[in-house]
Amino acid sequence: MELTEGLQKYSDECNLRFHMPGHKGKKEILEEIAENMQTYDVTEVDGTDNLHNPAYIIKNTQNKIAEIYGVKNSYMLVNGTTSGIISAILTATNPKDSILVQRDCHKSVFSAAILGDLRLEFIYPRFNEDFNLNIGIDLNELESKLKQNPNIKAVVLTYPTYYGICCDIKKAAKIIHNNNKILIVDEAHGSHLNFVNQLPVSAEKVGADIVIQSTHKTLPALTQSSVLHVCSEKINKDKLQKILAMIQSSSPSYILMSSIENAVNYMESKGKNRLNKNIDIIRKEAYEAAKRGIKVITKDIVNKIDGFDFDETKVLLSLDNVGISGIELEKILREKFKIQVEMSDITYINAFVTAADESDEIKKLFDSVINIYESNKQKNKVRSQVKISSLPRLNKKLSIRDAFYKESYKKQLKYSYNCISADFIIPYPPGIPIVCPGEIISEEIIDILTKMIKNDINIIGINNNFISIIK
Numbered sequence: 265m266e267l268t269e270g271l272q273k274y275s276d277e278c279n280l281r282f283h284m285p286g287h288k289g290k291k292e293i294l295e296e297i298a299e300n301m302q303t304y305d306v307t308e309v310d311g312t313d314n315l316h317n318p319a320y321i322i323k324n325t326q327n328k329i330a331e332i333y334g335v336k337n338s339y340m341l342v343n344g345t346t347s348g349i350i351s352a353i354l355t356a357t358n359p360k361d362s363i364l365v366q367r368d369c370h371k372s373v374f375s376a377a378i379l380g381d382l383r384l385e386f387i388y389p390r391f392n393e394d395f396n397l398n399i400g401i402d403l404n405e406l407e408s409k410l411k412q413n414p415n416i417k418a419v420v421l422t423y424p425t426y427y428g429i430c431c432d433i434k435k436a437a438k439i440i441h442n443n444n445k446i447l448i449v450d451e452a453h454g455s456h457l458n459f460v461n462q463l464p465v466s467a468e469k470v471g472a473d474i475v476i477q478s479t480h481k482t483l484p485a486l487t488q489s490s491v492l493h494v495c496s497e498k499i500n501k502d503k504l505q506k507i508l509a510m511i512q513s514s515s516p517s518y519i520l521m522s523s524i525e526n527a528v529n530y531m532e533s534k535g536k537n538r539l540n541k542n543i544d545i546i547r548k549e550a551y552e553a554a555k556r557g558i559k560v561i562t563k564d565i566v567n568k569i570d571g572f573d574f575d576e577t578k579v580l581l582s583l584d585n586v587g588i589s590g591i592e593l594e595k596i597l598r599e600k601f602k603i604q605v606e607m608s609d610i611t612y613i614n615a616f617v618t619a620a621d622e623s624d625e626i627k628k629l630f631d632s633v634i635n636i637y638e639s640n641k642q643k644n645k646v647r648s649q650v651k652i653s654s655l656p657r658l659n660k661k662l663s664i665r666d667a668f669y670k671e672s673y674k675k676q677l678k679y680s681y682n683c684i685s686a687d688f689i690i691p692y693p694p695g696i697p698i699v700c701p702g703e704i705i706s707e708e709i710i711d712i713l714t715k716m717i718k719n720d721i722n723i724i725g726i727n728n729n730f731i732s733i734i735k
């Protein structure tokens with residue numbers, strides 16, 4: 265089967281989509297764009313403006329987005345938040361600078377370090393063993409890292425994480441600014457936060473200098489459409505515009521750009537109310553599911569385990585107490601209930617809810633999980649736990665950039681103790697590198713990766729149990 269046939273097959277299955285993109289495949293949400301796809305697909309001709317030097321229609325739309333988000337400037341992106349993160353970091357730094365990054369950050373942050381010849385300092389998220397969940401960084405540690413490393417130019421934080429965990433971003437911004445650094449926030453999973461009050465506050469409202477959001481993840485826009493917001497005077501906008509033009513396509517898609525405008529307008533008109541309603545339903549359903557004994561992550565639980573806040577539109581559920589892993593639960597939901605969630609790991613499924621979902625669809629998700637839970641409750645299976653959310657601390661031999669350009673060879677994972685990794689090793693999802701180029705392979709990491717392979721977790725950077733090692 266080839267690509268289009270595969271897409272048609274998935275489409276014909278008519279699965280209930282709790283995954284990206286945020287429009288959930290609904291024509292009525294995409295409105296005009298779905299109707300006019302072929303005629304809106306144009307290039308830079310008279311009347312259509314130019315993303316890399318916007319003067320009228322694109323400029324007007326970007327200004328409107330900036331106004332809605334309450335920021336100084338907004339830039340539409342057609343190569344996803346990936347391109348925005350790389351551009352933001354390259355704008356805020358010069359070669360050889362250091363940046364402090366949350367270790368569980370997206371791989372684009374590491375790509376920026378390679379491209380920009382930057383030194384990486386890590387701040388590790390705290391890990392809760394009972395819930396097998398990273399619960400955000402410790403702000404005291406953030407402060408002491410900034411004091412210890414005066415060479416740090418900028419800090420990159422992920423807010424919310426793929427799992428919906430939010431740190432106290434307002435306090436983090438204060439600490440970072442008191443130390444005269446720039447705060448870049450990867451808000452790939454948070455473009456909806458601006459529109460509702462009952463979720464964590466959006467970083468652009470409380471002191472971030474640059475925020476990058478994947479409009480396609482949590483708003484009803486097309487895949488790859490994102491927005492970068494400049495929120496303070498500290499950012500050199502000429503440099504940013506030049507770097508955005510270097511990193512992104514010189515033929516930006518008008519369909520993607522128009523879908524950003526459509527999504528933001530939709531949220532301003534109907535979307536806000538729909539999202540608020542959906543959050544109320546999630547809370548009610550989560551309460552009922554928890555009463556039956558299902559592990560549902562709520563804001564209360566996140567607070568109890570010392571996390572700061574939680575984006576409840578990420579429905580995080582686990583049936584590991586009845587012997588079903590997240591990966592197995594994802595499979596059962598798809599095969600038996602025609603529900604596809606965004607992702608699963610050894611413990612959880614993560615179902616994304618947006619303004620495009622209907623109440624009965626959210627109810628069906630919870631009812632199906634309850635159904636699976638009840639029919640497995642009696643079996644008394646106990647699953648051995650693999651703590652895959654933890655990120656082991658590895659020693660570094662070479663900088664990420666030096667390691668990336670070194671010659672390498674393939675070696676079996678089980679014999680790679682003490683070798684220097686030449687590549688990223690990235691379990692998917694969530695796409696966070698567990699090993700970076702230049703890091704030394706430890707016994708612990710071999711053990712974790714072996715367990716992941718046994719548990720069918722898809723890992724980029726391992727092929728038939730071989731990894732890339734520096735010569």
Ligand SMILES: Cc1ncc(COP(=O)(O)O)c(C=O)c1O
Binds near residue numbers: 344369422426488694
């Ligand atoms: C936390 C985080 N940041 C950035 C990205 C990259 O976003 P995009 O897919 O829009 O390039 C992702 C993608 O999954 C992500 O999860």
